[in-house]
Amino acid sequence: IFEGNRPILTVADPELIKNILVTDFHVFNDREGNPLFNSKAHPILGQNLEAMAGDEWRRVRTVLSPTFSASRMRKMCFQMRECVDSMVTELDTRITTTSQSYTEVDIIDVFDRLSADIVTTCLYSFKLNPWADTSANQFVV
Numbered sequence: 001i002f003e004g005n006r007p008i009l010t011v012a013d014p015e016l017i018k019n020i021l022v023t024d025f026h027v028f029n030d031r032e033g034n035p036l037f038n039s040k041a042h043p044i045l046g047q048n049l050e051a052m053a054g055d056e057w058r059r060v061r062t063v064l065s066p067t068f069s070a071s072r073m074r075k076m077c078f079q080m081r082e083c084v085d086s087m088v089t090e091l092d093t094r095i096t097t098t099s100q101s102y103t104e105v106d107i108i109d110v111f112d113r114l115s116a117d118i119v120t121t122c123l124y125s126f127k128l129n130p131w132a133d134t135s136a137n138q139f140v141v
Contacts, residue, residue: 076122083117090131 001008011017045051049060066072087110095103113130120128 079121080118083114083121086117086131087114 001010011020049057049064052060091105091110094105117128117130120126
């Protein structure tokens with residue numbers, strides 16, 4: 001594809017993506033990042049891994065990589081599954097307690113609460129009840 005007059009390669013083959021991101025990553029490490037995350041455009045967004053390049057990117061990646069190893073992701077999968085199950089239970093409760101033929105659900109609010117539950121459970125080992133009343137829950141606004 002082209003971004004203006006600059007050609008950009010888009011890869012869709014899973015095996016080729018794996019080669020680029022894992023096996024041959026040393027060849028592609030100094031790529032040009034997303035212009036939205038340019039450090040000159042925004043000082044905070046510029047600290048995003050997507051915006052970094054070269055030695056700075058390499059340093060941050062070596063710190064972050066162990067956090068997202070396959071074994072740790074497998075361990076987190078069970079915790080994420082519990083969070084999703086609690087969301088499904090909450091939605092079932094909302095649907096069955098309504099006397100109307102349809103139930104209106106604010107899906108953005110539901111996924112905000114699910115995200116907060118997953119983050120607090122997986123990263124902080126803190127069990128949050130995101131489905132409680134928002135006035136009683138300081139983590140979900």
